[in-house]
Amino acid sequence: MNGLLFLFGSAFVVALSGALMPGPVLTATISEVLKRGFRAGPLIIVGHAILEITLLVLVIAGLGPWIVREDVKSWLGVGGGVLLIAMGAQMAWTAQVAADDALQRKADPRSAVRGPVLTGILMSLSNPYWALWWATIGLNYVALALKSGFLGLASFYSGHIMADLAWYSAVSAAVASGRKLCPRAAYIVLIMACGLALVALGAYFLSDGLGRLV
Numbered sequence: 001m002n003g004l005l006f007l008f009g010s011a012f013v014v015a016l017s018g019a020l021m022p023g024p025v026l027t028a029t030i031s032e033v034l035k036r037g038f039r040a041g042p043l044i045i046v047g048h049a050i051l052e053i054t055l056l057v058l059v060i061a062g063l064g065p066w067i068v069r070e071d072v073k074s075w076l077g078v079g080g081g082v083l084l085i086a087m088g089a090q091m092a093w094t095a096q097v098a099a100d101d102a103l104q105r106k107a108d109p110r111s112a113v114r115g116p117v118l119t120g121i122l123m124s125l126s127n128p129y130w131a132l133w134w135a136t137i138g139l140n141y142v143a144l145a146l147k148s149g150f151l152g153l154a155s156f157y158s159g160h161i162m163a164d165l166a167w168y169s170a171v172s173a174a175v176a177s178g179r180k181l182c183p184r185a186a187y188i189v190l191i192m193a194c195g196l197a198l199v200a201l202g203a204y205f206l207s208d209g210l211g212r213l214v
Helices: 002-019 024-036 040-067 070-093 095-104 109-126 128-146 149-179 184-213
Strands: none
Touching: 002 128, 002 149, 024 040, 024 070, 024 095, 024 109, 024 149, 024 184, 040 109, 040 128, 040 149, 070 095, 070 109, 070 128, 070 184, 095 184, 128 149
């Protein structure tokens, strides 16, 4: 039991330290909460969790050593950079429409769930360092967790994803509480800023990936 608690607790702390660092998921969470309200944040983490458990299975199956290859890291950076630039540009370009929809509460209830979940998946995919984390630190944790069998793996994964859920729920609550007082112009500026931040991050990933290929 102590071993399982250690796996849960240490996975929580390690994941929380990573979640606190700004990145595509944080930027997208702020933007989606501005447009859709509090629940967009936890739903983004649902998408993130779906992708993480898929990658966890692949890492266990032997994908880890392949991900850390230099050519693979390069193409992950290029692909992720292009995806972030495209999504960020679209976010900035449609900021006015998104702000008006949010203020008038026109959002389709189905898209209000489907949109954030898909965003969580795409934002995770777009970050090459996310896959590298799982292929290195994550792989070591998986090896440690597997010594305790399925319960060990479950303790590690639940601790890891609970840290993401706790942090992004807190961020969502803070943004949603300010959202009610946010004027239209501020809405537009914030959504555009989030979009431009994704473009900048995408440009960095793309430049880094191309630099590795040269």
